[in-house]
Amino acid sequence: MYETSDLRKGLKVEIDGEPYVIVEAQFVKPGKGNAFTRCKLKSLVTGLVIDRTWRSGEKIDRCNLEERKMEFLYADDQYHFMDTTTYEQVALSPDQVGDVGQFLSENLEVSVLLHNGKPISIDLPNFVELQIVETEPGVKGDTKSSTTKPAKLSTGAVVQVPLFVDQGEWIRIDTRTGQYVERVKK
């Protein structure tokens, strides 16, 4: 259990069996009363932000969270991952995976967050390399203009790329912004 004095930004706690991360914690003390800590917390399951105030002396549940490296296997109506040392497999819904699902390629190593053994979210590496399977022909030598065109990647994702980039080439994507970074030689 945590004490209210432990509550600070970034701490993960459990409320009614659900894991939350504190995004804001403020100490408040009325003139003639007990101290309270007022928090904004984000659900690690739904992403919704809630307000919660604890009185000094209240106990707050710790959160049994575990992060494990797993490889992406495939997606059907769910995303499937495997721990390559134990061969244990887990599945996450598209909601749990979020927008980064479009950058998952086979055997990509991601970090899966488990709460009481149940997967709740994933973290991709900051950069992934993917091949362009479909785009308009490249404009040779045009490395200056800031104009872009859509390009479809092997995972099905569509990103904006500079005009000089060609079909069949590999590019690096920043998974935090979903944006093209550079071409890579393969």
Place this chain on the structure above:
Amino acid sequence: MTAEGGDRRAGLPARLRALGERRRVLATRARVLAALRAFFDECGFLHVETPVRVVCPGLEPHLVPFPAGEGRWLITSPELHLKKALVALAAAGDAPPRIYEVARVFRDDEGGPWHLPEFTMIEWYRAEEGLEALVRDLEELLPLLAEAAGADPRNASGTDLTLPFERLTVREAFARHAGIDLAACREREALAAEVRRLGLPVDPADTWDDLFFRVFLDRVEPRLGRERATILAEYPASQAALARVREDPDFPVALRFELYAGGVELANAFDELTDPAEQRRRHEADRAARRAAGLAVPDLDEEFLAALEAGMPPAAGIALGFDRLLAVLLGLPGARATVAFPPDDRA
């Protein structure tokens, strides 16, 4: 600034570099303090300096005093000694005394941008006068201090200090902002039901006062002291501290008010308790509560109680947080930004 100035700054510890960068705020602070002292001096208040290291630092169970050697503590407010001085000056004759102090007070176990473990409290007393006289002091003083700060008195963190202050009782505030009639919720269970109705958590160990503050902090306080300053008056009798209580059969209230401006609580005023027996009873109740909670239990200040026995004149007294006030006047995000040496763990 010489060319070497930059190099010398680079060698400074971060806190001292920050002090230099805050020099305009520090100059303003000094100007506002001078204007405040001039105001009280011109209104016939005597500045009385009271001891910082005392036998009884204040006994309210929610305050944590710093120990200062065998049987001694640092004050959490200058209240007891200022009242002793008020009684002594009243007994010595002359006109009903008015006294004030620019005091440094100490409270452990408080954190966040609006709390400092040592801060500057402006406390003043008017003998033979009531809470209204203190509201008038505030309505005059605050715009004047905003001017002294070179700030706009019509926009102190969004509050227009030149407008007459909003007057609200605690009971009215709960009815207006939370839809709760406190007089109908004098039992813990009734209030707990209302707290749940609002979707707020209730802990089994919450007292009536804790439930009160859950609603207060969530629904009421965020709406106080916004466009204009708010005088929030008449607290539940359980939160009387050293104020007189009006024994209303419907809802007994402590004759107290707090001042809110810029969304921040700035001052706390009492129609002072002068009854020595009742004062002793409340001090002993606070000591019992401290003992039960496993907190330090300072001795009673018998000299203070003897002063009340001898006869304290009716009086109104108020404590104003100077650092907070300055932050609100200047639109700063907390009291820490107004002091030369905001506390850190090392120095």
